[in-house]
Amino acid sequence: MTNSLYLVKPEIVVTIVLVCIITFNLIFKDKPQALPWLSVIGLMITSYFVVEQFSYNSFAFASTDYKGLLVTDPFGAFFKILIVLSSVIVILFSISNKELDSAADRLGEYYSLIFGMILGMFFMVSAADLILIYLSVELLSLSSYVLAGFTKNTLRNSEASLKYVIYGGVSSGIMLFGISIVYGLTGTTNLYEINSLIQAPQINQITLLFAGILIFTGIGFKISVAPFHFWTPDVYEGAPVTITAYLSVASKAAGFALLIRFIKVTFIKSINAEGYWQVINVIDWKSFFILISIITMTLGNFAALWQNNMKRLLAYSSIAHAGYIMLGLVVMSNEGILAIIIYFTVYAIMNLGAFFIVMLIANKIGSEELDDYKGLGYSTPVLGISLAIFLISLTGLPPTAGFIAKLYLFIALVDAKMIGVAIIALLNTVVSLYYYIRVLKNMYLDKPGKEIPKFSASIPNLVLLIALVAPIIFFGIYFSPVVNLAKSSLTLFGF
Amino acid sequence: MAQVGLNHFLVISSILFCFGIFGIITRKNAVMVLMGIELILNSANINFIAFARYGSFGFQGQLIALFVIVLAAAEAAVALAIVLNIYKTFSNVNVDEIDNLKE
Numbered sequence: 092m093t094n095s096l097y098l099v100k101p102e103i104v105v106t107i108v109l110v111c112i113i114t115f116n117l118i119f120k121d122k123p124q125a126l127p128w129l130s131v132i133g134l135m136i137t138s139y140f141v142v143e144q145f146s147y148n149s150f151a152f153a154s155t156d157y158k159g160l161l162v163t164d165p166f167g168a169f170f171k172i173l174i175v176l177s178s179v180i181v182i183l184f185s186i187s188n189k190e191l192d193s194a195a196d197r198l199g200e201y202y203s204l205i206f207g208m209i210l211g212m213f214f215m216v217s218a219a220d221l222i223l224i225y226l227s228v229e230l231l232s233l234s235s236y237v238l239a240g241f242t243k244n245t246l247r248n249s250e251a252s253l254k255y256v257i258y259g260g261v262s263s264g265i266m267l268f269g270i271s272i273v274y275g276l277t278g279t280t281n282l283y284e285i286n287s288l289i290q291a292p293q294i295n296q297i298t299l300l301f302a303g304i305l306i307f308t309g310i311g312f313k314i315s316v317a318p319f320h321f322w323t324p325d326v327y328e329g330a331p332v333t334i335t336a337y338l339s340v341a342s343k344a345a346g347f348a349l350l351i352r353f354i355k356v357t358f359i360k361s362i363n364a365e366g367y368w369q370v371i372n373v374i375d376w377k378s379f380f381i382l383i384s385i386i387t388m389t390l391g392n393f394a395a396l397w398q399n400n401m402k403r404l405l406a407y408s409s410i411a412h413a414g415y416i417m418l419g420l421v422v423m424s425n426e427g428i429l430a431i432i433i434y435f436t437v438y439a440i441m442n443l444g445a446f447f448i449v450m451l452i453a454n455k456i457g458s459e460e461l462d463d464y465k466g467l468g469y470s471t472p473v474l475g476i477s478l479a480i481f482l483i484s485l486t487g488l489p490p491t492a493g494f495i496a497k498l499y500l501f502i503a504l505v506d507a508k509m510i511g512v513a514i515i516a517l518l519n520t521v522v523s524l525y526y527y528i529r530v531l532k533n534m535y536l537d538k539p540g541k542e543i544p545k546f547s548a549s550i551p552n553l554v555l556l557i558a559l560v561a562p563i564i565f566f567g568i569y570f571s572p573v574v575n576l577a578k579s580s581l582t583l584f585g586f
Numbered sequence: 587m588a589q590v591g592l593n594h595f596l597v598i599s600s601i602l603f604c605f606g607i608f609g610i611i612t613r614k615n616a617v618m619v620l621m622g623i624e625l626i627l628n629s630a631n632i633n634f635i636a637f638a639r640y641g642s643f644g645f646q647g648q649l650i651a652l653f654v655i656v657l658a659a660a661e662a663a664v665a666l667a668i669v670l671n672i673y674k675t676f677s678n679v680n681v682d683e684i685d686n687l688k689e
Binding site for chain 1: 610641
């Protein structure tokens with residue numbers, strides 16, 4: 092048992108940093124400005140151990156009669172790296188977020204709760220046991236409920252956290268009920284054991300179908316796909332913008348990693364010669380996911396058309412992106428997973444960038460309404476052009492990295508002979524162009540109601556901004572590093 | 587008299603689950619909604635323990651129930667703190683009156 096400890100080094104480091112932050116905050120109460128740097132250093136050490144995990148491929152804490160609670164493999168390591176990177180970026184955003192000023196005396200809680208989320212997400216991406224899945228989802232949720240309402244003095248903040256806690260509590264409760272049924276059917280909660288047990292003919296298929304859908308409810312809530320997306324716009328709009336960015340990238344990435352592992356480990360019977368997964372015929376996951384992803388992206392894109400708040404618009408856009416990403420899972424092959432990994436790498440950068448600019452503009456003009464963005468393209472050229480690049484990338488137009496992400500997704504769909512689905516996704520991209528361009532139209536073509544003085548971001552923020560814009564342009568032209576990284580992180584344990 | 591078996595427990599847990607969902611959908615008070623969530627969690631707990639007892643799967647199911655009880659308490663603590671905060675800002679806890687965030 093103890094010789095597995097080297098497989099959970101990143102989680103151990105995260106826990107230690109979490110304790111360090113709390114202790115530091117207790118001892119040096121008057122130095123909250125050191126907390127983000129302490130967190131960033133902690134995350135750097137974590138990333139070192141996560142990179143180490145690319146070479147591992149095994150169960151952790153397995154004994155003779157029980158397969159392990161969690162697995163360490165390159166697939167999990169990729170998502171951990173993604174989570175660490177987005178955490179670093181979000182922590183750097185938090186330094187200059189004005190919304191947090193009203194809670195300046197509680198910043199220690201803020202950073203320690205972020206580490207609570209990171210710990211939950213780390214366990215989520217490597218969980219191989221239904222109970223660990225439930226525990227890690229709850230660990231992630233409990234921290235994010237509090238963070239969504241962190242600056243609790245504003246109305247929309249408290250409302251966001253209430254809606255989040257109610258929707259989250261219900262969906263994780265429903266997931267637990269589904270887990271209990273699977274436990275009753277198979278007598279185990281380990282995904283690998285369940286996989287071999289549900290292939291037996293005496294399993295009641297309807298009960299298993301019911302349980303599978305109940306478990307999907309909990310995961311679907313985390314990745315905010317329809318019909319479990321109702322919380323997304325409200326929570327994204329109400330939460331502090333740094334937390335919104337974090338929820339839309341890291342928490343969604345962890346949810347997708349969990350979903351892919353859950354489906355691939357539990358319900359795949361074999362992999363045929365062309366590399367497509369043969370699903371155990373209990374649940375037709377393929378049609379189910381096609382339906383869900385088409386509804387999700389269509390709903391997200393059309394609802395975004397008449398949003399006037401930037402955060403709300405980006406919330407609906409992130410729902411639509413969850414729909415696109417799900418198409419990678421619909422393919423049910425390694426090519427689809429490759430597309431998902433490429434998509435997430437790009438999506439993380441562009442979405443964080445877009446939220447960063449929304450935050451910088453809100454810091455200056457104190458508003459996220461689209462009407463207040465009129466003429467901003469001229470009064471703040473740097474932020475305007477960067478936002479334009481991020482939005483074009485979110486649409487998926489060349490020469491940005493967003494195009495590459497969508498390209499690989501569509502190639503995977505066409506290779507799997509799902510042309511119809513690909514066309515629907517393409518039409519959805521056209522719809523999404525309208526609302527992204529509407530932001531740019533407001534910024535560049537509309538006359539502002541009142542004169543806005545010229546402004547720009549501070550030097551550190553500009554450096555951070557360039558660090559986010561550069562990869563979007565660079566990977567749009569020269570994308571083989573991303574593809575190679577994705578190819579090296581395709582290995583799931585057991586396949 | 588009939589022997590109490592697995593089915594009795596499953597019926598009880600399904601009824602609890604349905605009551606929980608019903609409470610969440612119909613109740614307006616946030617605290618009552620949270621109680622509905624607790625009912626769902628407890629129905630799952632009954633399932634776990636009944637399956638562990640009658641399926642002779644060992645003690646795993648009962649261990650899981652202990653985990654869930656702890657998590658339910660943690661979740662209730664966080665949720666009640668948030669509800670308290672809502673009461674301070676809105677001076678009521680009716681979920682359908684808290685609707686500032688709508689298009």
